[in-house]
Amino acid sequence: MIEISDLRKTYHMGNVEVKALDGITLDIAKGEFLGIMGPSGSGKTTLLHMLGLLDLPTSGRIVIDGMDISRLTDYEKTMFRLYKLGYIFQDYALVPDLTVMENVSLPAMLRKRELSGGQQQRVSLARAMVNKPEILFADEPCANLDSENSKVVLELFREINETMHQTIVMVSHEDWHKEYFHRIVYLRDGMLDLARNQ
Ligand SMILES: Nc1ncnc2c1ncn2[C@@H]1O[C@H](COP(=O)(O)OP(=O)(O)O)[C@@H](O)[C@H]1O
Ligand SMILES: [Mg+2]
Secondary structure, three states: OEEEEEEEEEEEEOOEEEEEEEEEEEEEOOOOEEEEEOOOOOOHHHHHHHHOOOOOOOEEEEEEOOEEHHHOOHHHHHHHHHHHEEEEEOOOOOOOOOOHHHHHHHHHHHHHOOOOHHHHHHHHHHHHHOOOOOEEEEEOOOOOOOHHHHHHHHHHHHHHHHHHOOEEEEEOOOHHHHHHOOEEEEEEOOEEOOOOOO
C-alpha cells in the first residue's frame, strides 16, 4: 500500500548539504506493523515526515494506495492527512492537523488534567485514532515513557493493528520493541542498512 522509490531528501545548511535520505526504495504492505530502526541521524524522522506528507522530498516517489502523492494539490494533501493518516510523536504535543493555537493549548490542557506521560500518550493515540486513519505514523512514541508505560502503548498499537488491520510505521531505537514489529527496516546514513536488513 506504500511504495517508496529512490527517495531522497537533502537539507541545505548554509553551504553544507546534508543528505538526510539518500535513495530509499521500500514497500510497506497494508496491515503491516513496521519498525524503523537505526542510529541517531540516520534519517528515520525525515522518512516518516515524507511518508506522512509533512514535508516534500527532494526527489523520488511515494505512492500510497496507488496514488502518487507528489501529484496531489495542497488541498488534497490536507484531506489525505486528515482522513487517511494519523500521527503520534515522541513529545505527544505537536499534532499536525491542529491549528497553532490548539497545538499550543493541547499540552497545557493535558497538563492541567494532571495526566502522566503514559496517560498523555494514550490520549494522543486516541486523538490520532478518531478518524480511523488507515496508516498510523509514530516517531519514537515511547521515548519519554518508562518501560511499563511503553509496554501499554505498544500493546495498544498491536491491538489496533490486529483488530483494525491498520498499517503502522513506527520509529524506535529500543531493542526490546522489536518483538512487536512484523518487520524491521534498518537505516544508516539515509540509506537502507543492507547488512542488517535481510
Ligand atoms: N530540518 C533540518 N535541517 C537540516 N538538517 C536536518 C533537518 N532535519 C534533519 N536534518 C539532518 O538530517 C539527518 C537525519 O535526521 P533525522 O531524520 O532527524 O534522523 P533520525 O530521526 O534518524 O535521528 C541528520 O543529519 C540531521 O541533522
Ligand atoms: Mg528522529
